[in-house]
Amino acid sequence: MTLLPQALTEWFQAQGWALHPHQLQMLDRAGEAxxxxxxxxxxxxxxxxxLPTLAELGAAPAKGLHTLYISPLKALTSDIRRNLGRPVEGAGLAIRIEDRTGDTGYTQRRRQRADPPHILLTTPESLALLLTYEDAPRIFAGLQRVIVDEIHALAESKRGDQLMLQLARLQAMNPGLRRVGLSATVEDPGALAAWLGAGTGVLMADPGPEPDISMLEAxxxxxxxxxxxxxxxxxxxxxxxxxxxxxxxxxRAQAEIFFRNLWMANDTDLPIGIHHGSLSREQRERVEAAMAAGALRAVVCTGSLDLGIDWGDVDLVIQVGAPKNVKRLVQRIGRANHRYNAPSKALLVPANRMEVVECKAALEAVKARDLDGEPRGRGPRDVLCQHILAxxxxxxxxAGALYAEVASxxxxxxLTRAEFDACLDFVATGGYALRAYDRWQRLMLxxxxxxxxxxxxAAVIRQNLGTIIEVETLKVSLKGRGAPLGEIEESFAATLTPxxxxxxxxxxxxxxxxxxMTVEVTRDPGRPPKVAVFNGTKFATxxxxxxxxLRMFQEPLDLPHHTSDWLNLxxxxxxxxxxxxxxxxxFPHxxxxxxxxYGFAGRNAQQTxxxxxxxxxEALSLAPLGFVATDYATLIWGLEPVRGFALDRARLREGVETWLAGNAVMKRTxxxxxxVAGLIERSHQGRRKSGRQATFSSDILYDTLRRFDPGHLLLEITREEAMRGLVDFGRxxxxxxxVGDRVDFRRLDRVSPLAAPLMLEPGKVPIHGQARERLAEDAAREMLRAAGLG
Structure with missing residues (x-):
């Protein structure tokens, strides 16, 4: 077993700390790959x-970078630096710990390249940048260990794919490099272990007591x-x-509304804050500091507080609205009683009757430790293109060595060699339709x-690294004072008038x-507000x-009476x-x-x-007028009764591909x-392009490629992304x-209880077709008849 330095052991004892079994086991596994x-x-x-890093550095101080820690959040790196620095400084260990993110100053970044610390805390984006420098082999020459925190959050996105390609680069530089993944919520440990690397062993800690979680009776x-x-x-x-x-x-929009309603009802002036990703960094940091100091009784928040920061004084988590995802719910529940072997306390607040059912299902899933997760599929090729360029x-x-590295x-x-070569050809020349343009002639043999x-x-390529596509936003500041309040979407700002x-x-x-490019405002507490269309994720169940x-529906309904009565009806x-x-x-209505x-396929799939x-x-002359979709169902209305309907897979796929070909979804995708693939620059010579500039460029390129090179690699990737993303055809x-061909078709004489709430849903989509023409003709005839001309 690897032993901790005596000074560190004594410091732990002085704090009254004893290492948990899984922490001791990590020391046992220090040498595992x-x-x-x-x-x-x-x-x-x-x-x-x-702990293995502290043991190794305490026993034999290294020169240069020993351990790289990677987090999905910038805020988490600085939090870890503070927390890790405490025992290191307390034990008097000669270990340098520094963080490197987009907020790190230029002078410090240069010094870190020349003289790396023993432990560097960073993000996937900052690591990608470091690996593009010619001195990267020297910077990482002594690297012994990589620690990936909150690995489940990275594994679900392109950021994770980019990170794994970077780790393959580091492994090629240091064949003995050891990897460590850390996670609290994992639905399939074996799959996540394989994602981290071949031969990864899984260490399961004691999961601790069951959370105290229930639905709020309100x-x-x-x-x-x-x-x-x-x-x-x-x-x-x-x-x-x-x-x-x-x-x-x-x-974020729901968080804003709820915070305002809660504040208006706060008759005892309890200190309450709000925290989400569209607020200014200064405002978020103020809330975080107030939380750490115990000065707030509540924080209304979004996924911005899902991960990381340890606040031991949080003794209750409330989830407003159906959680949509059990794994995310467990992550959020864990923010309460952030102490080992202390049960977390949480309450679920369904926003409507159907969400009562979903909250009940989520409670049962948490109790059964049945976490959910969608398969990620193959590594995205646009990320691979960026990696080749970097x-x-x-x-x-x-090329052969890089292909072998990527395939690991x-x-x-x-990934076939032909697919890799297609990505390499695109990066080198832009592809068949673009190879005549110098700006896309980027690589040569x-x-x-x-x-x-x-x-x-290289300078422009470095400015454009990363897989996070930000929704174009505008800063909001107080008029005359310039004090930043946050950001709103450009599309929402365009709807505002003074x-x-x-x-x-x-x-x-x-x-x-x-x-x-700044939205100037003044405070106006006396007016009813609009709500900004913040770019927060709308999760699908x-x-x-x-x-x-669906399985619950087949059993006796153990639900509050208002919901069980509705479902029994x-x-x-x-x-x-x-x-x-x-x-x-x-039914008529x-x-x-x-x-x-009632497909229960998630909002995007039901919309599609x-x-x-x-x-x-429309093809059957049934004259549809519009539809609305939720996570559970799609409601369509029109002029003609429907007395039967069959879903044909081939026809649906053909229909979605035809619809996508000329749709704005494809251009946006x-x-x-x-x-991501590096065809369009987000920044050039330090200047960020506006959303309109980037969209204009991409629209021209999309139309050009569709016309002259329909088999272009980026069009292939776009089709795959569109089918998997907003369209969600896989669901x-x-x-x-x-269901196969098993359809229960019910012709009713009135709206059903389960369909009734869909009549009240916002986001109705109109259909402009035969039905609109018929209504217009009927209205014209009625007008002529009223005028005595019919």
Whole structure:
């Protein structure tokens, strides 16, 4: 067993700390090539990951970089530096610990390259940048260990794919490099271990006590909507009863609305804050500092507080709205009682009746430790293109050696040499339709090695590294004072006229105008606000959670009376959806004919289903007028009754591909792919391009490639991304696999109880087709008849 330095052991004892079993086991495994540690939040997993490093550096101080720590969050690196620095300084160990993120100053970054610390804390983006320098082999020459924290969060995104390609580069430089992955919430430990690297061993810590989690009894929820305003008094009472409460929301806009409603009801002036990614960094840091000091009783927040920062005084977590994903819920629950073997306490607040069912399903899943996760699929080729370009910045490379390196990464294990060469050809020349343009002639073969055609291009390539595609936003500042409040989406800002009000940071502000790409406002608490369309993620209910809901429908309903009565009425009038069959209902209402399809496939897939089915109905002269979709169902209305419908996989796929070919979704997806792959620059010579400039460039390129090179690599990638992303056709195919041709079609004489809430949903999509023409003709005839001309 690797032993800790005596000074460090004595310091732990002086603090009254004893190492947990999994922390001691990490010392036992110090020499293993790759280890995935799964430990509950508050279990000291980050310290466990560092203990072998502290032992090795304490026994034999190294010169240069020994351990690289990678986190998905910049804020987490500085938090870890403080927490790790405490025992190192307390024990008097001669170990330098520094962080390097986008916030690190130029002078410090240069010094770190010349004289790296023993332990460097960084992010995937900063690591990507470091690896593009020609002196990267010298910087990483002595690297012994890489620690990837919150690995489950990285494994679900392109950032994770980029990171794994970077680790393959580091492994090539240091064949004996050891990998450590740290996570609290994992649905498939074996799959995550394989993602970290071949031969990774899994260490499961004691999961600790069951969380104390329940649904908040707060009266009757509404039939539709996501604000949960009905629960404000009950939530406020819970805040009063606890020391510190985190109140999570799924979107930033909902967090703003809830915070305002909570503040208006806060008759005892409890200190309450708000925290989300669209607020200014200064405001977020103020809230974090106040939380750390114990000065706040509650924080209304989003995913910005899902990970990392340890606040031991949080004794309650409230999730407002259905959690959509059990793994994310467990992560959020773990923010309460952030101590080893202390049960976390959490309450779920459903926003409407259907969310009562989902919250019940989530409670059962947490109790069964049944976490969810979607398969990631093959490694994305746009990320690979960027990686090839970045590799060229560091010097010449051999194509065969780089292919072998890439193929060693799990996500790219089945990448063929022909696919790799297609990516290399695109990076080198731009592809068939673009190779005549000098700006895309970026690589050349010289002496058997691929190098940059113009070494000066490296600076621009470095400015454009990264896989995070940011929604274009504008800064919001107080007029005349320049004090930043946060950001709003450019598209929302375009709808504002002087005098309009909106919410940001829990405040109502009045819009005055746009000055030098900044939205100028003044505080205006007396006006009813609009709500900014913040670019927070709108989560779809996971497949596993949807399946659990469908199974619940087949059992006696153990739900609050307001929801069980509603669902029992649905059983009497029609039936409840089943896991192995597709329920469709058809009925008249308010002078229109309706069709409701209960696919339980997630919002994006149900939206796509609405587009495809209305096109089918248009072809059958059923005159659809519009539709609305939720995570559970799609409701279509029109002029003709539907008395039967079959879903044909081949026709649906053909329909979605035809629809995508000329749709704005493809152009938006192409823009994102082109940015990641390096075809379109986000920044040039230090100046950031505006969203409109980037979109204009990508639209021209998309139209050019469709016309002259329809088989272009980026168009292939775009089709794959579109089918997997906003369209989510994979969930539709999974639905068809689940139900086959088993359809329960119910023709009713009135709206069913289960369909009724969909009538109240926002986001209705109109269909412009035969039905609109018929209505216009009917209106014209009626006008002529009224005039005595009919």
């Amino acid at each position: 790759s280890t995935l540690l799964i430990a509950p939040t508050g279990g000291g997993k980050t310290l466990a990951g560092f 009266g009757d929820p509404p039939w539709a909507g996501g604000g949960a305003a009905y629960a404000i008094p009950a939530v406020l009472e819970e805040v009063k009863r606890h020391r510190t409460t985190l109140i999570f929301h799924n979107t 590799t060229a910045c560091a010097g010449g490379f051999d 990464v799990g996500a790219y294990a089945d 010289r002496g058997g090695l691929w190098t940059l055609r113009d070494p000066r291009a 005098g309009d009000t909106f919410l940001i940071g829990g405040e109502v502000v009045r819009f005055h105008g746009l000055r030098e 996971s497949t596993q959670l949807s399946d659990r809901i 649905q059983r009497e009038v029609s039936q409840l959806p089943r896991p192995d069959r597709l329920l469709m209902e058809s 308010d002078g229109r004919e309706h069709l409701c399809v 289903l609405g587009l495809l089915l209305t096109k089918e109905m 192409f823009r994102n792919v082109a940015i 539709i195919e999974a639905l068809l696999d689940r």
